[in-house]
Amino acid sequence: MAVLNNGSAPANVEEAVPAATISNAYKNWYRFSRNPTAVIGAVIVLIVISCALFAPWIAPYPEQVDNFVDFRARHLPPSWEHWFGTDNVGRDVLTRVIYGYRISLLLVVVVLGLSIPFGVMLGLMAGYFGGWVEIVIMRLTDIALAIPPLVMALAITAVLSPNLMNAMIAISVLWWTWHTRLIYSITRTLKTQEFVEAAEILGASKFHILFKELLPNCVSAISVKATLDAGFVILIGASLSFLGLGVQPPTPDLGTMVATGADYLPDRWWQSVMPGMAILFAILGFNLLGDGLRDMFDVEDVR
């Protein structure tokens, strides 16, 4: 999974294509809507986001989310009343899956909200200033990348105590590196281009060049990457909570539900398979959408 977040194969990193400007919204939309996988992705993402936003209205048994047990209704298989069955304390699995998307998306928003600004900033600086700044920043990302991300996140969450907050911190600690690398390679290409040189000759401040000239040209690449990232943040968050290091009960979390349900395999398969499918569904959506956006913005090298 990591490679999807990474720049790309080293052979191509240096030839990153500058982002296309969003010149013609209609043309873009046309191109996007002609791409069936992208549209499917967009629909899935929309469903997932709607679930998260409107959970209390969509979920069949919103009262069963927390502070609810009904031991007479435990382990019920999927039926008309409970499409996804019930879990070990008698809660409706579908309801908890829908609410589970809230946690997943919260994780995405916080992790990307923390790591993108930080990563982009470092990437811009490394790419534009070069020299020692570049060496220090890029070697730091290399070191950070030498640790398998899930392993690092596991170690950090374990060392702090396992909960949603710490899971967010643990994932963010690593995530910025991917953005740093991406923006670095784009910036390095851009800085030799005329509009940057022109701004330099006109005596524009470094701040101006970084944030007014270079950054806007990275926006489409960042948004594609962020969309693809969303899926992988969900994935890594689910892996953490699957191992018991993420969100704690009774908060409905998809990874935790898969792990708890796994105790009851194979006879009560729905308790882990349904939330697992829900995770897959969300990741699939973000991936398809990201691919579609990449084609639309024509930023081939963002993975």
Next chain:
Amino acid sequence: MEFLYFLARRLLWSILVLVGLSIIIFTIARIVPGDPARIALGPLATQEQVAELQAEMGLDQPVHSQYLGYVGGLLQGDLGQSLLTQRSVNEDIGDTFAATFELVVATVIVSMIIGVPAGVMAARNKDGWLDNSSRFIALLGVVTPAFFLAILLQILAGYVLQILPVTNRMPAGIDFQANITGLMVIDTMLRGRFDLTVEALRHLLLPTIALSAATIGQIMRITRSSMIDVSRQDYIEASRAFGIPARIRTFKYMLRPSFVPPLTILGLEFASLIGNAFVVEMVFGWPGMASYGVRTILQKDLNAVMGVVMVSGLFFVFVNLLIDVLVGYVDPRVRIRGTR
């Protein structure tokens, strides 16, 4: 000469990464709340017992001398004592690493022998049904969480069809020590126990599939696109013009240069492969370093966690060094361009 220079540079850089890694790991380990000595002694220990062990473990020393002690230990290959097992972490990792290594090697082999040919076929069938379905499968492999795929495989092959074992490396009743190479498949063959080789392979199969799904997809796609790139090169056009048969063209002129991207992607993918090993080993009760890592992480067994993360990093760095050297050897352009 030029190659030696390249090699030296890569080696030096790897060492630098490892030093950085050791600092990061040590820093993380020092922010642990809680007292490893108390954990080690068990719940009913007295305060004096705790203080005594703290001194023994050097926990009463200032931080910088603890770090120096840690690095000193690392250089001598000493990772300290595990609180969970009461043994040296070296021994624990030594005992468990081979199982993880076997799983990872199997995954790499499977990924390459499935991913590369599938990518070649997809490229030859560009935009045909084969290409499209391989794209879909690759996508599924990438978006399915490894732990979920592992569970699905367990349900399907282990419970529903009941054709494959779902846990461990060997049937529980069999007392076979893989103590030659540590790799069950190899050791059973070396001892002439081919019946057990079959068992070892059967146990290896499901975890390998679960672990390789993502990598296969990546390799398939990258092979496909690099094949397509290469096929547009002049010399391929020329060979086509000369009437060299398509099969030879594909395998002799296109595949060899196309091997470089799958190798590099394997290096990058290796990080997530090791990460996924942690969940996959847990699901399949695979007695490897990764499941040892999860157990010790859940118990806050500090030295063991540091050891496992360090060895994971070392493994990753080493594999990438190996791949870089391999790629540099095959493709001289990389040497000139230097490190990435």
Next chain:
Amino acid sequence: MSRPTPLAFGSACALAALMIAAPAMAQSNIVTMNTVQIFGTIDPAKINDYTEYMAAVNLYDGLVTVDEGGNILPQLAESWEVSDDSSVFTFHLNPNATFQDGSPVTADDVVYTVDRLLSINQGPAYLFADVLEPGSVEATDDHTVVFTLSQTFSPFLATMPAVFIVNADLVEENAGDDEGQTYLATNVAGAGPYMLDSWDRGSRMTLTRDENYYGGWHDGAIDEVRWLVTNDEATVRSLAASGELTMTSQYQATETYDAIAAMDGFYLAEEDTAVAFYYKLNTQVPPTDDVHIRRAIACATDYDLIREVILPGGVLSTPLPPLFAEFHNNDIPAPTLDLDCAREEIAQSSYAGGDPIPIVHSYVAGTAFEEEIALLFQATMEALGFEVTLQPEPWNRITELAGEIDTTPNLTQVFFGPTYPSPDSMFYTQYHSNAAGTWASMEWVLSDEVDSLIDAARATADVDEQAEIYRELQALLVEIQPDTFLLTQRVRHAMSDCLTGFQAIPMQSFDYDMYRYTWTCDPNG
């Protein structure tokens, strides 16, 4: 190999026999049991948890041992005397007793063992922290050893089964610079009925019986004990189905017990134990510092649901499990669910009437039934006007939190069983002020009245007087309600029809002394 066995299995045995060059046993009684955790150490001075004690009980003998009624029985010592004030204990060793290497067990071995235990100061050493010091133990002749306690301690005899005697000569030969800790971590220097055959730390341990065991052997004795480390329910089930497993661990899921018990050739052995399961309420922090809140929790607990649906167990009505029949206060009724009572108690508390009352409920992370109980608690108590925070923690973390009043959660689900077969173990460890600050005493009772009753019982050797004191103590503790008394643990094993001998014993892992088990069928291959 009289019985057809799966090919691979049979040939594996052949290979094992080949490698260790041992004469192949024609027929033997083999017990294969799974454990849910590895064996950390087998050094009797460092053993702590259930697997470690389980190994030690089989590999080593103590001066005395204990039976299912908690009675102390002779083992290496054939008799003993206790001074009137319970401070001097004299043991007379069995002159025929030998270690596994054939050398006789002497009083010097006992002295060496105790000194080593105190010097390493881990494992069972905490039992003797206040009563023994170096020099407390003397060998008066080859077969007589005298313990002089630094204070009177009537339950001392009950703690002695935890002292496993090591072969002093053998350990000294291999002492290294750590009193043989390295050596004994993987080697045995004991007098127990079983010898260590092989040990693969991550996966298995095999013991074989010592033909020359000084205690002799009975018909149908177990020849070989194999422990397989696996906590995977599916594996346990498939091992049982293929006949490779003869006894499960006591920690399987209900579904697994049911599935195996339904197989041919298996039965379910169930025993109520002296292990009690409590909500331990921190009596020093709000809101559980108010006795009315504590009583409200007791009234709002659905004991029947917990015992019948979530975790099968026996009735617990006082801090002391009814297995201690002699000392149990039978006048106290068992608690029942009564929500009206809960509401009344809340109304009487000083936290009534205002905002939702915040309360923290802690339990061991990853334990399915504890989580279910926690969710039940949360649902019930929030309906009664509480604001419940669930705090699942790894066990290590709980033991740390228990170290101080302020970090101890309001409520923690804890199992506590006697570490030695005396009510003193239940009361002193959980409720005495001197023992405060561990996971076993998360109530922080800190009551002079309770302390003095416990001390009084310790100071007398008269059992009737002790019983009187303990009954009074139970009544007092039910009044203070520092715990909710949920249940006594029911230990369960799915066992082969051929195997008998399992009995719950009120001391950790002594129920797995394989010397006491019998194989009732023809020997298996």
